[in-house]
Each structure stands twice: as structure tokens, then as C-alpha cells.
Amino acid sequence: MTIELKKVNIEDKEILRNLLEKYDYEFSQWDNRDVNKLGLYGYNYLDCYWTEEKRWAFFIVVDGNLAGFVMINDYPEVDEVTDYSLAEFFVMYKYRRSGVGRFAAMKVFDMFHGKWQLKRHPKNIASVHFWNKVVSEYTKSNYKLIESYPNSVYNDGTLGDIILFTS
Template identity: 70%
Template sequence: MKIDIIPVGLEDKEILRNLLEKYDYEFSQYDDRDVNKLGLYGYDYLDNYWTEKNRWAFFITVDDKLAGFSMVNDFPETKEETDYSLAEFFIMYKYRRMGVGKYAVKRVFDMFKGRWQLKRHPKNLASVYFWDNVVSEYTNNNYRLVKAYPETEYADGTLGDIYFFDNLKGCESYE
């Protein structure tokens, strides 16, 4: 199995938009979002990934087939100083529980050295398990998790749990 992390070019923005719809549909079971009048969820910041600095989008492929995406920026969810935030991360069902997500996100972390934060929805129990496992393993248990971090509400009003870690040293590299 060959897993690649490929930057999303402007010419592939519609492909990412389509994958974001699948991601938002799945996530709506946790955050209770509704579709708009066109039957879409929409992603307000998608265009910003090509018009602003410090936003990066990547496709995750398995054997040259789309398997998901990762989106990184430097716009933290909290007032704490960090360099990078994992804005979105999605692996399609077919590729879950095969190590694809773990491998891909560790590669993405390795691409951006510094202080990280990532937010998870506590009702998404599969995500809770995944992120607890991945962040713990990647950082050698050198991270901080703040549950129900103030002012990090999802659309349903649930406060997000936020991980903080620094991968400048002491993290498992996948490069």
C-alpha cells in the first residue's frame, strides 16, 4: 500500500470541495449542522487556501486513489500561541482502520515543525480514540489535552477538546 500526501493545487479545488461535502455530511451527526438551500454544507474558508498565506491543503492518496484530505493553517482555535492548527482531516471509510490516517497525519505533522493545536469533537468517539492514540504515539506522550476548551464551540454548542504539542523535538518522525 502506497500512501502519498499531495498538495492541492488551485486546479483541484473542486475535488477538495466535493470531499469536504462528504466530510461535513459525516460530521453533521456530531455537530447537528444542516445543509443550505442548495443541499450543500459549504466550506466558508475554502477559497482562502489559495488567496491567503499560511493555509495548506493536501490530498491523501492510497495507491494513487483519493482516500481523504488534510488542511493545515496558522489560525488557532484558542488564544494560546501556536504555529499550526490541523483545521480539517478526513479519511474515507474504505481506508479507515488500515493505518492510512495515522500514517498520513504524522507525515503532515512532520511537514510543519513547531507548536501545534488540533481540535476534536468529544461526541465523535471514533475520533476521540483515533486522536488520543495518534497524538500520544507521535509525541511520545508529550502533549496537553484540554477538554471543553472555552470559546471553541461547534455548531451544536459543544465545546471542543484541544490538543497542544510541539514537534520540534522528541516526536516520532514519518519522513
């Protein structure tokens, strides 16, 4: 299996928008978000990935097929200084539990050296286990977990967990 990260260029924006809808649909089981009048979730910051510095989007590609995406920015939700925030991370079902997500996460951490933060919804148990395992392995257990961080509220009112580490 060949796994790679491919930068999302502006001409690929609609592809990313389509994948974001699938991601948001799945995530709505935890954050209870509704669709808009067009039946879409929408992603308010999508255009910013081509109009602002310090925003990066990558497709996860497996054997030439789209398998998900990674979106990174520098907008922390914590009071601590960080360089990067894992804004969105999505691996399609077909590619889960095969090492694709682990590879993509570690590749991104290696590409962007510095202080990281990632936010996870505590009700998304699969995500909780995934990030605990991946970040622990990547950092050799040298990270900080802040559960129910006060300034990280999801649409359903749940406080997000924040993981801080350095790559």
C-alpha cells in the same frame, strides 16, 4: 500499500470541495449542521487556501486513489501561541483502520515543525480515540489536552477538546 500526501492545487479545488461535502455530511451527526438551500454544506474558507498565506491543503492518496484530505492553517482557537492548526482531517471509510490516517497525520506533523493545536468534537468517539493514540505515539505522550475548551464551540453548542503539542 502506497500512501502519499499530494498538495491540492487550485485546479483541484472542485475535487476538494466535493470531498469536503462528504466530510461535512459525516460530521453533521455530531454538530447537527444543516445543508443550505442548494442541499450543500459549503466550506466558507475554501478559497482562502489559495489566496492567503499559511493555509495548506493536501489530498491523502492511497495506491493512486483519493482517500481523504488534510487542511492546515495558522488560526488557533486557544489563547496559547501555536504555529499550526489542524483545520480539517478526513479519511474515507474504505481506508480507515488501515494505518492511512496515522500515516497522513504523522507525515503532516513531520512536514510542519512547530507548535500545533487540533480541535476535536468529544461526541465523535472514533476521532477521540484516534487522536489520543496518534498524538500520544507521535509525541511520546508529551502533549496537553484541554477538554471542553471555552472558545471552541461547535454548531450544536458542544465545547471542543483541544490538543496542544510540538512537532
